[in-house]
Amino acid sequence: MSLKITNKQQVTELLDQYDYFIFDCDGVLWLGDHLLPHIPETLQMLKDKGKTVIFVTNNSTKSRNDYLHKFEKLGISGITKDEVFGSSYASAVYIDKILQLPKDKKVWVLGEAGIEQELHELGYKTVGGTDPKLVEDGVKFKPDHPLIDKLDPEVGAVLCGLTFNVNYLKLSITLQYLLQENKSLPFIATNIDSTFPVKGKLLIGAGSIIETVAFASGRQPDAICGKPNQAMMNAIKADNPGLQANPKKGLMVGDRLNTDMKFGRDGGLDTLLVLTGIETEENVLALAQDVAPTYYANKLGDLYEF
Amino acid sequence: MSLKITNKQQVTELLDQYDYFIFDCDGVLWLGDHLLPHIPETLQMLKDKGKTVIFVTNNSTKSRNDYLHKFEKLGISGITKDEVFGSSYASAVYIDKILQLPKDKKVWVLGEAGIEQELHELGYKTVGGTDPKLVEDGVKFKPDHPLIDKLDPEVGAVLCGLTFNVNYLKLSITLQYLLQENKSLPFIATNIDSTFPVKGKLLIGAGSIIETVAFASGRQPDAICGKPNQAMMNAIKADNPGLQANPKKGLMVGDRLNTDMKFGRDGGLDTLLVLTGIETEENVLALAQDVAPTYYANKLGDLYEF
Incomplete structure (x- = not known):
């Protein structure tokens, strides 16, 4: 008790x-x-x-630096970066230390800037993520969208987390990478929280977005970092x-x-x-x-x- | 054999x-x-x-009428509406004949015009679906979006199918209805195909989109019509x-x-x-x-x- x-x-x-x-x-x-x-x-x-x-x-939408800003803004002073562990940072560390993905490989990101920043700090290039080309057409999708066919051969891992800016194009490109090379690219989830609580309401969480590409690809994440x-x-x-x-x-x-x-x-x-x-x-x-x-x-x- | x-x-x-x-x-x-x-x-x-x-x-994005147009356009003539059965029509019939949802109740739609048209033909009003207010902000989402809080009390069922125009707002409002009234609103899926094949590629299917709101709500569809x-x-x-x-x-x-x-x-x-x-x-x-x-x-x- x-x-x-x-x-x-x-x-x-x-x-x-x-x-x-x-x-x-x-x-x-x-x-x-x-x-x-x-x-x-x-x-x-x-x-x-x-x-x-x-x-x-x-919450993988923010990097550790973003969190330091948030602490400051809310009047909590004196917090340092090494005191903060986020699922975006944990995922970047996983890719670097456990997967040991070579630094000349890129990471496809279904997620927001927090993930990109942590990967960049560890020396990785990212594709996807907040790339404005992915949201040029907004919520509209054309099956002949050129990006569906232009997969980057340097992508060596797929990292998925929460994104509020989800659309069919991002989900479908993520699926292409997950199916590629006989489903062999590592599939990493920042976290699998099913919901994201905001002001007393439950919104869609990282785990529910990841479930879309998991179900479509017939795969489950190889690692969950949160x-x-x-x-x-x-x-x-x-x-x-x-x-x-x-x-x-x-x-x-x-x-x-x-x-x-x-x-x-x-x-x-x-x-x-x-x-x-x-x-x-x-x-x-x-x-x-x-x-x-x-x-x-x-x-x-x-x-x-x- | x-x-x-x-x-x-x-x-x-x-x-x-x-x-x-x-x-x-x-x-x-x-x-x-x-x-x-x-x-x-x-x-x-x-x-x-x-x-x-x-x-x-x-394919629930099209109604039976849409299919008749497609047959005509491709040079297949003489097909009549009663020869065509789509998952959008099957879902509308399910809501009418099996659920027997009263006609003064509305149906929340996560999906496209095909679903709306079939429900309208059977005398139901729909909310959600292709409502332009849901895509006004495109792929951007603000947690204080007024539609998240303004659930329609007349909604008596939730019908989910394939949409190419998915965004976080649509998914999150769908989640609110699925959680509402102690998760008691009927949850109907047009079909649960995990992928949608287009020109030799596998894109995101209805089942994968539905999996997002299923995972977030902790529910599985009460009926799958396709x-x-x-x-x-x-x-x-x-x-x-x-x-x-x-x-x-x-x-x-x-x-x-x-x-x-x-x-x-x-x-x-x-x-x-x-x-x-x-x-x-x-x-x-x-x-x-x-x-x-x-x-x-x-x-x-x-x-x-x-």
Whole structure:
């Protein structure tokens, strides 16, 4: 059964117990463009106590630099790039370190600028993505569109994530690459969240867009880089030997049971669910012991307020 | 083992044996806008011998009227509306006859004009579909788009099919309807073909687009109206009592094993696969007895040429 954080004594014990605090962003620190209460103070308190803070996000439309801008804009200062792990960055690292795709190969991107920027930083050229030629005709599609036939022979991997600017041309070109060379090009997903919560509504998530090209090609992604997949956790641990040696010194804080809490649990960390996102107290209390978070709280700011 | 049609004797026996000839269109009669050899002559020969000819198609972007125009344009004359069964028509009939959706309810359409026209003919109002407001912003999407929040309370069913003009807004509004009222609105698919063949390439099919909103909503369609589903076959049989009484008097002619041949076989008809579409002779000869078509031929026009 999860312990609810309701008083100062609990917070003190929690701060004593953990050295690494890993935070999901949307639903924990902010909701869309609206900062949640006492977030800067909570983060500053953790840093003042010498804690390591790390931010993780499955939203691949933004790069780590974009996230730094967002932190600044919302009044959370002093965050550095090495404290931020996004699914776009995790995917670029996967392509570089695990796939070891040669740098003279290109990556076809179904997704937005966040993915492109992270790949470019690691020295890869991208095709697709935000290329304006792909949206010249808007939502209109002609089967004889020249780009359908002009596949780039230098493409060595296909990376798919969330795009709000999806059209039939982008989906169909992605399909061509997935079918090419007897379906042998690596197929990587930034994450497979089925929905994307915006202002209390569930919109189409990366996983649902990827499902289109997966179903059409008869393939499933060879790798999924976002939470709850451990690729991102392994990258975090590699940067933090203390966490690597003793995962129980780490606390994963998030608002989703099936991604954030699973991500922490699978990595051997303790977990704290906050109720500012999509889960409810009833959901938490109904969970079986083996999937219940270690703690839960009404909001992250309670750690500062208590 | 399938019998290959290679001579006049076989054709004569085949014409003696069957009274009902059901044809898939694309890949059998034409490839895109290119008529295959001796199609008008073959169809005329069948009609001259008093055979009933019926045309079926899973392409929901066109209505039956659109198909009549296409037949005319390609030089196949004398086809009437009651000889054509499309997945858009089959879906409209399903909503009317099986669901018995009251006529004061509307249907949300993820799809093109073919679906709208068939629903309108049966007296239903549609929302979504080709509404220009849905593509005003082209491929751009803003999460605060007013249409996301303005769901029509009169919508009583969601019908999804192929659209070349897909965008994030259309997919996300479809998702809102599928989640609405505790996921209780009927969810109907015109067909679930994963790909759409155009000029030797496989593009995104209706099934792959529908998979996006299915995955996002955690639902699967309550009904699938196209081939190989038998809803369309039952409608054909209802119009043709002789076929109803004795399905073995019918021959299903198509170019796809997993849709056309299965459609005929599941309906109790004999089957003829033509090699002008996506299957090869090697594929046919490798099939187990229970899924092999009754006959195969290089092309439909062979029935006339021999």
